[in-house]
Amino acid sequence: MTGDATALDVRRASVSLGGRLVLDEVDLQVGRGEVVSLLGANGSGKSTLVRAVVGLVPLQDGSVELFGRPLRRFRDWRRVGYVPQRITAASGVPATVREVVSAGRLPGRRLITRFGAADRRAVDDALDVVGMRGAGGSGVARLSGGQQQRVLIARALAGGPDLLILDEPTAGVDAASQAALADALGRMVARGTSILLVLHELGPLGPLIDRAVVLREGRVSYVGATPPVEDARLDTDHDVVPPPAGRFGLSSSPLGGSRS
Amino acid sequence: MSYLSLPFIQNALLAALLVGLAAPAVGTYLVQRRLALMGDGIGHVALTGVALGFLLGTSPVLTAVIVAALGAVAIELVRARGGATGDVALAMLFYGGIAGGVLLISLQPGGTTNLLTYLFGSILTVDGRDLVTIGVLAAGVLGVAVGLRRPLFSVCQDEEYARVCGLPVQLLNIVLAVTAALTVTVAMRVVGLLLVSALLVVPVAAAQQLTRGFAATMAAAMAIGVLVSIGGVVVSYPLDVGPGALIVVLAIAVFGFTSLVAAWGTRRRRVPAGSAA
Numbered sequence: 001m002t003g004d005a006t007a008l009d010v011r012r013a014s015v016s017l018g019g020r021l022v023l024d025e026v027d028l029q030v031g032r033g034e035v036v037s038l039l040g041a042n043g044s045g046k047s048t049l050v051r052a053v054v055g056l057v058p059l060q061d062g063s064v065e066l067f068g069r070p071l072r073r074f075r076d077w078r079r080v081g082y083v084p085q086r087i088t089a090a091s092g093v094p095a096t097v098r099e100v101v102s103a104g105r106l107p108g109r110r111l112i113t114r115f116g117a118a119d120r121r122a123v124d125d126a127l128d129v130v131g132m133r134g135a136g137g138s139g140v141a142r143l144s145g146g147q148q149q150r151v152l153i154a155r156a157l158a159g160g161p162d163l164l165i166l167d168e169p170t171a172g173v174d175a176a177s178q179a180a181l182a183d184a185l186g187r188m189v190a191r192g193t194s195i196l197l198v199l200h201e202l203g204p205l206g207p208l209i210d211r212a213v214v215l216r217e218g219r220v221s222y223v224g225a226t227p228p229v230e231d232a233r234l235d236t237d238h239d240v241v242p243p244p245a246g247r248f249g250l251s252s253s254p255l256g257g258s259r260s
Numbered sequence: 261m262s263y264l265s266l267p268f269i270q271n272a273l274l275a276a277l278l279v280g281l282a283a284p285a286v287g288t289y290l291v292q293r294r295l296a297l298m299g300d301g302i303g304h305v306a307l308t309g310v311a312l313g314f315l316l317g318t319s320p321v322l323t324a325v326i327v328a329a330l331g332a333v334a335i336e337l338v339r340a341r342g343g344a345t346g347d348v349a350l351a352m353l354f355y356g357g358i359a360g361g362v363l364l365i366s367l368q369p370g371g372t373t374n375l376l377t378y379l380f381g382s383i384l385t386v387d388g389r390d391l392v393t394i395g396v397l398a399a400g401v402l403g404v405a406v407g408l409r410r411p412l413f414s415v416c417q418d419e420e421y422a423r424v425c426g427l428p429v430q431l432l433n434i435v436l437a438v439t440a441a442l443t444v445t446v447a448m449r450v451v452g453l454l455l456v457s458a459l460l461v462v463p464v465a466a467a468q469q470l471t472r473g474f475a476a477t478m479a480a481a482m483a484i485g486v487l488v489s490i491g492g493v494v495v496s497y498p499l500d501v502g503p504g505a506l507i508v509v510l511a512i513a514v515f516g517f518t519s520l521v522a523a524w525g526t527r528r529r530r531v532p533a534g535s536a537a
């Protein structure tokens with residue numbers, strides 16, 4: 001087993017989209033049970049990095065390892081729960097909350113598969129964690145943006161992942177859902193789940209975070225304890241201002257000392 | 261109602277049942293992916309296959325299945341690549357399919373009568389051999405639509421998420437496209453290639469006015485599909501009108517009805533909330 005391997009290990013990853021270098025030699029590690037937030041202004045490359053990590057965007061250079069396996073050879077997708085950045089979970093035909101969350105049980109299954117009691121229990125548990133147990137039969141299209149986001153999180157949780165990757169889960173989400181989200185993630189952390197969290201602003205999730213990585217124009221500009229909001233100005237569209245070099249002692253080596 | 265015991269009516273009813281079940285089952289996935297008009301495109305391409313069958317003296321259904329499946333895979337590959345050129349490429353495929361079909365049919369004497377059969381359907385001429393073909397194809401279509409419902413739902417609902425789940429997304433997309441092509445060739449005998457897409461899409465549109473879930477929508481769409489297909493055959497004979505067109509008109513009538521019911525339901529829910537505000 002890969003017992004001690006880092007959940008996620010990104011080394012010198014570069015990504016170009018449409019001929020533009022969006023990520024430039026980015027390093028990012030998420031240890032077992034660690035909660036890492038990926039911060040940065042719009043267009044800093046946060047979402048691209050996360051999409052490269054799950055294989056939705058090809059790497060131009062560098063490497064991504066999940067649980068000690070190179071991304072190209074990684075097959076154990078049950079261990080990864082991905083929550084895409086999404087305003088709506090609705091599609092052309094109505095779908096119930098349970099139907100959407102049940103899709104999270106598919107990783108590692110055969111194509112022709114029967115869902116049994118264990119699957120139903122896992123879906124119930126996932127809905128419990130996000131506080132949506134009673135809404136299983138509702139149509140997703142009728143839910144608020146925040147509730148839809150919680151449904152997508154439940155879908156990622158339904159497979160029982162060891163690493164949860166969330167792309168801006170708080171964007172456009174009402175305060176009640178943000179609190180429910182913080183609560184849900186707190187429970188996942190207590191279970192030992194590693195979490196990579198793309199955030200535009202810290203909000204109620206701030207206290208959960210072990211380490212912050214700030215991206216600026218496709219490069220890591222800061223790694224360390226959660227930066228004070230007034231320094232990073234993460235709630236605006238301005239460029240993130242990196243802290244003064246001496247203050248965290250990290251400017252020469254973005255990853256220095258924060259992980260063993 | 262004594263005409264219902266006539267052998268050709270019974271054949272027609274059986275064909276209507278099979279097509280009424282199969283077409284909305286696949287249509288549910290197409291509507292979910294917002295590819296409601298894909299059936300139309302495949303229908304256009306299938307016409308070339310039908311014409312090829314006439315020209316070669318083989319079964320037009322067989323050649324239609326092959327050409328439609330190839331066309332469907334081409335449509336899927338163009339769609340997956342995306343981009344503005346994809347739109348134009350699809351248009352080429354659609355019009356090329358119709359033009360190619362008409363051209364090939366006009367090469368042979370008396371071809372035009374045959375053409376009308378496939379353009380508008382002729383369910384009353386379905387014989388025992390046709391029924392076997394329709395039965396086998398419909399069973400295959402239903403097998404895919406029901407057996408692969410979990411992964412197909414995931415791919416159609418959120419393709420990127422399905423990819424991260426490790427599902428073979430491209431394979432599933434191609435399976436769905438080929439299944440849609442089979443459905444089109446099954447349904448062309450019933451409603452004709454010009455209206456085939458209606459049987460895939462309209463029952464789904466009608467069903468989803470009243471449903472909240474995907475499985476419920478598919479089941480209701482299949483029920484509506486069977487209802488209008490059988491109803492169309494039963495009613496068209498005494499009225500002496502084309503069953504294919506009547507089936508589609510009935511489906512649209514059901515859609516109108518469910519839309520009204522849905523609108524009435526929404527109003528009833530909203531009135532108390534509005535008066536409280």
